Amino acid sequence: MPTLLNEFSLLHSGTPSPPNWNALSLCLMEQARLLGIRQPSGHPAEEMGSAAFVLRHPAISAIQGHYVSPGAWLPTEQLSETLLQAASGIMSVHGRASGKAQALGLNYLATLTAAMTLQATLAAAVGQLRGGAFQQVRVSPLECGLLSIGQYLAGATAAEDREQFLPGGCDARSRPPFRSADGITFELETLDSTPWRHFWTSAGIAPELAGTAWKSFLLRYARAISPLPAACLQALARLPYTQILHLAAQAGVAVVPLRTLAQRQADADYQQSRGTPWNFERSSASGTPHVTPAPTRLPLQGLRVVESCRRIQGPLAGHLLALLGAEVIRLEPPGGDPLRAMPPCAEGCSVRFDALNQLKSIQEVDIKSAQGRQAIHQLVREADVFLHNWAPGKAREMRLDAEHLHRVQPQLVYAYAGGWGPAPVNAPGTDFTVQAWSGVADAIATSCGTHGGSLFTVLDVLGGVLATLGVTAALLDRTVTGSGTHVESSLLGAADLLLRSSPPTPANGLSDVYPTQSGLIAIDCQHPEQQRALAMLLDIPAPLGNHLEQLRQHLLTHPAAHWESALNAQGIGACVVVEDLAQLARDARIAGCLDHKAYSSVNSPWSFL
Secondary structure, three states: OOOOOOOOEEEEOOOOOOOOOHHHHHHHHHHHHHOOOEOOOOOOHHHHOOOOEEEEOOOOOOEEEEEOOOOOOOOHHHOOHHHHHHHHOHHHHHHHHHOOOOOOOOOHHHHHHHHHHHHHHHHHHHHHHOOOOOOEEEEOHHHHHHHHOHHHHHHHHOOOOOOOOOOOOOOOOOOOOEEOOOOOEEEEEOOOHHHHHHHHHHOOOOHHHHHHHHHHHHOHHHHOOOOOOHHHHHHHHOOOHHHHHHHHHHHOOEEEEOOOHHHHHOOHHHHHOOOOOEEEEEOOOOOOOOOOOOOOOOOOOOOEEEEEOOOOHHHHHHHHHHHOOOEEEEEEOOOOOHHHHOOOEEOOEEHHHHHHHOOOEEEEOOOOOHHHHHHHHHHHHOOOEEEEOOOOOHHHHOOOOHHHHHHHOOOOEEEEEEOOOOOOOOOOOOHHHHHHHHOHHHHHHHHHOOOOOOOOOHHHHHHHHHHHHHHHHHHHHHHHHOOOEEEEEEHHHHHHHHHHOOOOOOOOOEEEEEEOOOOEEEEEEOOHHHHHHHHHHHOOOOOHHHOHHHHHHHHOOOOHHHHHHHHHHOOOEEEEOOOOOHHHHHOHHHHHHEEEOOOEEEOOOEEEO
């Protein structure tokens, strides 16, 4: 695998930026390292100015990066993983099936925000090399978090039939994963109702009840809940794991056990990956680049992406490329993508679907026909990126793999956003099966006190963001070298990166969610002086760790909004936990982050100067 960007260097400020979120700085450094970007030390402070980081290359003007917050809410000096998960709605979505609003227990937004920061910065470099003037990148971590729950926000703010799913609204014990009689916890997966019904019938469940369970199981991706009939869970709890495997194999249903990080690290493909979530392979084909006008407004303006993706991971990658200015042509089967009809809908289209695809033009193509494949060839001849997330082997079978499309367009960035990468797992590579296999589900369950991972699509979203970063890095490499590239990323690679970015940390600070007189408050006291200030404000003896019950009782005396204001005034990180996503649309402090039409959608987290 070539080291793509080893002629670029990234300079970092002398102290972490934001100062209370060291994990973000560490994630940015690690992802830059994995892309080959050099990170020298000892640069003069005047070279940095007020920037959090600076990207340099001999052929471009230095690009400064800054983190910003909307309005006066959540000032950058107080940004942290806990507060942003509370403010962006992640705690709310995760809490729908985990029993209460709570953090994921992983450095999720640090990993995601670092990737979105890098992709915008690399895109700015692409824009400069194409004649544009992009010398500053401003990134809003809060809007990165809001984008991660964009499809849930769309459902919660739809003009008609809006969804009202609150934390703790569903029994956390009635959802997947499942548990066998001999204590094995596992996920089931199938994308078709017929194998599902066969499996449950063979396990002693009536067909009607299996059908009810299927509807709930199918919608867990869209709603982050999946309340299953108790009889289904009880039926599997009476069977040994080996018998469940046998019944599943007969029915054609995949079974994936929940594993630990240690088990994942012992896998051969994990050890061979060398820690990177991408695989890059430069094309050996040669060709003449097509000339595009210099971008003026956004850095990828004038570049064309052809996207053939379904569900979340791939469409999100296409959406992010569109937010960076690219023209994205989305390929759909004749009659359109069936997910367009998933409620709630507005103007005849699913709001969840529209949230990920509103910036794209649509072209219906039957990719299984010779005529459809010829249409793709014609599009690719004038394209810069081809992005898909088809099932493994399908692209080669249709002669639409990187080898064949590079013959059509030698400088093409051919991107595949898959599930398992090179891991030899015989199951659909979906968010929840990959959470189980990778150790992410175990890490979340351990942190949250649940029996499984999150029904928030943790990996679909992060996988889409990392796919975009891989594409942007390949575009920058192409702009410098003239070479097309085949770049692959996967949900499993995203999971591995997330866990490496979330090492166990000593509980030196106070970081948790607490009930108040009205609402929940997230408090993040990382430094001793903050803890002393909190103890003094609440008239509680220090150290606070020895008097947590007094802390909880005191917080019950006022509403969460009161505590947010009072604690922030003392330099203590605090934020009201967003429980109902619809309240985000009504919050004047983030009005500039959202666009309101038949539902609320999230604007770009980046601005370029």
